[in-house]
Amino acid sequence: MTQMNMIQALNSAMDVMMARDPGVVLMGEDVGYFGGVFRATEGLQRKYGEHRVLDSPIAEGGIVATAIGMSINGLRPVAEIQFADYIYPAYDQIVSELARIRYRSGGDFCAPVTIRTPCGGGIRGGQTHSQSPEALFAHVSGLKVVMPSNPYDAKGLLIASIEEDDPVIFLEPKRLYNGPFDGDPNKPAVGWNSHARGDVPEGHYRVELGVADIVRPGSKLTIITYGTMVHVCLAAAEKAGVDAEVIDLRSIVPLDVETIVNSVKKTGRCIVAHEATRFAGFGAEILSTVQEECFWHLEAPVLRVAGWDTPYPHAFEWEYFPGQARVIAAIKATMEAS
Template sequence: MSQLLEEQPAVSTMTMIQALRSAMDVMLARDPDVVIFGQDVGYFGGVFRCTDGLQARYGKHRVFDAPISEGGIVGVAVGMGAYGLRPVAEIQFADYFYPASDQIVSEAARLRYRSAGDFTAPLTIRMPCGGGIYGGQTHSQSPEALFTHVCGLRTVMPSNPYDAKGLLIAAIECDDPVIFLEPKRLYNGPFDGHHDRPSTPWTDHPLSQVPEGHYRVPLESASVYRAGSQLSVITYGTMVYVAEAAARETGIDAEIIDLRSIWPLDLPTIVNSVKKTGRCLVLHEATRTSGFGAELLALVQEHCFYHLEAPIERVAGWDTPYPHAQEWDYFPGPARVAAAMQRAMES
């Protein structure tokens, strides 16, 4: 027994910021082809400090700043990936990706297909996303649905430190381009849906226990965050904790599926859950119309129709630009989610 204990990897309590930094640290040390760059990610360590200290450890040729040009950042990353490097490019806020959309869609996503497999684009694009800083419509968007529409891209959004590190390592090692979305509201602690800031430190959360070394969380793999028998909640990112709060307050035995990898999707985990519970709620922070929830709803309808005992519920953000002063009203909270849960149970 003592020998088995000694073989266990070292584990540390980490915030999501620390877990992401640890993932990049591990990969910089492990693979000389990994490079990290973006606006202010070098000496300053990133606007959210995710890359703090990495330039000092690995040098300016491995971790470096880029001009304020998202198209240039992603274009350089595509070229690096095509010639054998594994770049990790940071877009300072997900809202800023639009100038780089042609490079992402027309170059990164299509390179493998256009070259008949002769070239790949093994690049990871990190983007802080969603609300949490009252940044309004230019710093708080959740554009994941736009990326899932593009063939050739993978889209990932972790909800906790353990998954954040394992998914980022898997993304860096993947030969396909990965859009890695990081919910700003979860950077420093879990979120119960009732406060502007984390309600408890990550030290109190079981998924804050993160192995210090190398490990992967498989891409395309969802997680059953909370087991239940009455209702399936399909969600990801910050909304995992809002769903948990709503289930706790209503007393409904809800099963919460954390997608983790938004696309490609772990459809079997979703289908198995909905067939078990017979009811489904789809939840995300992004705008409702044409949000990724619409795709989830359609898939559940296609695969679980004869098992459904009630209409599928959907809770999302407003169909409006993200408001500055009214961020909290825009953000789906436990009250809205609880009401949808009750409707599903009463149908």
């Protein structure tokens, strides 16, 4: 085990996979010489050469289209989109081409493409550097969607994603790049400037896609979340003093329905939390699944805690985030309901 932050864990995952498989190539804006805007690919071009770590033009549609062509010809490209907010010029390539290749070809071709992209807010990046678009990709058949919350999972999930024979959208919460974050709006720098690390194996290991993690066992309430909100919900549950079970989904698609259902049937109460906009967010899908599978076990309505239904507010970034106070309010309302 080595102490790593999330950036180092992601770099280690790509290093491990490039050493194991000569078909793994990296591409994106500034990923080579510069090492990526967040330094996730630092040192990899020097180690593996410019033919395997390719700096691309500022053309997201071209990055994804090139990755598709590489993948159906036997390579395993890992494409970086510098911010999730920049992924929309490539959306048609992702939805109309990448996600459908296996189906359109009747299984003759697959597209083992991993698209890495930083998501979420917390760096004062405003509307064009802070979005959380996971629900848009979860809706697209043929894509897997992943969002880690800690360095160990980040490395294991990225390795598993690169080894997948179908495309994966790998969303990286940038607030967690350099350490954990507890969602306290009075400490906006926590998580961005801190350097807390986690134990991460140096070599190859996998965290299987589609398997959630119960990060806090409990018996009175289930909190279902992912990404940055895992740390917010853990801190809120501790502060509220409730025997809450906190589930880190890790994979949004495929969704670990079994773990969700078993937990909610046990606790009878449920909160769903995510940073993205509430309306039509992925939390609505989780809520519907709980309603369909656990209705007769519920002792209170399922509540959602999420971002505002508004374009990302630069001036009110920390009010937009669903922090500890909003999670605690939901916990109180759920526990008092009957």
